[in-house]
Amino acid sequence: MRSGFVTVVGRPNVGKSTLVNAMVGTKVTITATRPNTTRHSIRGVVHRPDGQLVLIDTPGIHRPRTALGERLNETADASLADVDVIVVVVDATAPIGPGDRLVLERALRAAGGPSAGRVVVVVNKLDAAARPQVAERLAGAAAAVEGLAESEARLAAAAEAVEYFPVSAATGEGVAALVEAVAALVPEGPAYYPTDMVSDTPEALRVAELVREQLLVRAREELPHSIACRVTEWEWPLIRCEILVERDSQKAIVIGRGGSVLKEVGSAVRRQLPAGAYLELFVRVEKRWQQRPDALDRLGY
Numbered sequence: 086m087r088s089g090f091v092t093v094v095g096r097p098n099v100g101k102s103t104l105v106n107a108m109v110g111t112k113v114t115i116t117a118t119r120p121n122t123t124r125h126s127i128r129g130v131v132h133r134p135d136g137q138l139v140l141i142d143t144p145g146i147h148r149p150r151t152a153l154g155e156r157l158n159e160t161a162d163a164s165l166a167d168v169d170v171i172v173v174v175v176d177a178t179a180p181i182g183p184g185d186r187l188v189l190e191r192a193l194r195a196a197g198g199p200s201a202g203r204v205v206v207v208v209n210k211l212d213a214a215a216r217p218q219v220a221e222r223l224a225g226a227a228a229a230v231e232g233l234a235e236s237e238a239r240l241a242a243a244a245e246a247v248e249y250f251p252v253s254a255a256t257g258e259g260v261a262a263l264v265e266a267v268a269a270l271v272p273e274g275p276a277y278y279p280t281d282m283v284s285d286t287p288e289a290l291r292v293a294e295l296v297r298e299q300l301l302v303r304a305r306e307e308l309p310h311s312i313a314c315r316v317t318e319w320e321w322p323l324i325r326c327e328i329l330v331e332r333d334s335q336k337a338i339v340i341g342r343g344g345s346v347l348k349e350v351g352s353a354v355r356r357q358l359p360a361g362a363y364l365e366l367f368v369r370v371e372k373r374w375q376q377r378p379d380a381l382d383r384l385g386y
Contacts, residue, residue, distance in 0.1 A: 087136035089169030089271025094161055094192060096184040097121050097145025099176045100209040104254035105129050105142040108264055113284040114142045115298035119309045121145055122301060124157060124386060125294075126164050128285050130278045136268055137276040141168070146188050151310075153375040156386045165195035169271045174207045177214035177251070181225035189226070190233050196243035203270045204247045206230070207263060211253035219251050289316035290385070295357055296326050296366065299350040300339065311335055313374060313384050317367075324358075325365045329374055329384075336368050 093101045097120035106112050106129070113129035115122060123144050131138035143164045144157035165171060171192045175185050189206070196202045208222045226249060234244035248266060252259035278285065286294075293314040301309050311331045318325035330336050340347055347366050355364055374380035 088274045091170040092141040092164040095174035117301040151375040177210045
């Protein structure tokens, strides 16, 4: 029996959440085309006949412009500690850049530390890239790892053990081989979760995230970054969810003409909840919440 913890890291919008869902085999974390969709560390559990993998989806590591951005980076950095495998995801459709090298450096540094995990590099989005592009990204990622090892000797051991996998999280191509490889890297140990459990995300957080996911689908420009959601009341079957924005103009957009956007969002979320759920959505303006530590604490960031 092999079991272990696997953190999935990368720049924003490289497909980390889609990959976690594909590896688990069901939806455990929200996805959207917007950068920084993931704001919490979300765990998904892969059950295997010979073991169990606990995957940790993380916010994208980026150059922060707000206090929220700083906290998201802190959340991602914290996930690198005390794990058995670090999966670094890069985008097959974009060259390996400074952001990717920063993530690779942090992963190698963590793997070379006291907890000594292993690093796996995943080149994602095969479905959107030509084969020569994929080969270039694999070579570019390997060159970046080699360059980091040459620049700092203590990264060399972790760099030598890095494995590389091209996948498409969207179509599933290469995902099974990735799961097999990661499973072989975790240590012997007992299962951490029962076989009927695919995530330990609290239900209230899951619903709040589902609401935010549907808003992201319909949002535009800078509005996605200004949206936060939290469940304020849970008295089954009644669920009340509060949607925060930073300006009155954003509130009008989120509500929509005659409440049309909220109605669409509520309907889409209810289809993902058990039958009988009654979801109430409220929109409130809280100015500059992304920059205020007290607001971030209250929202759980």
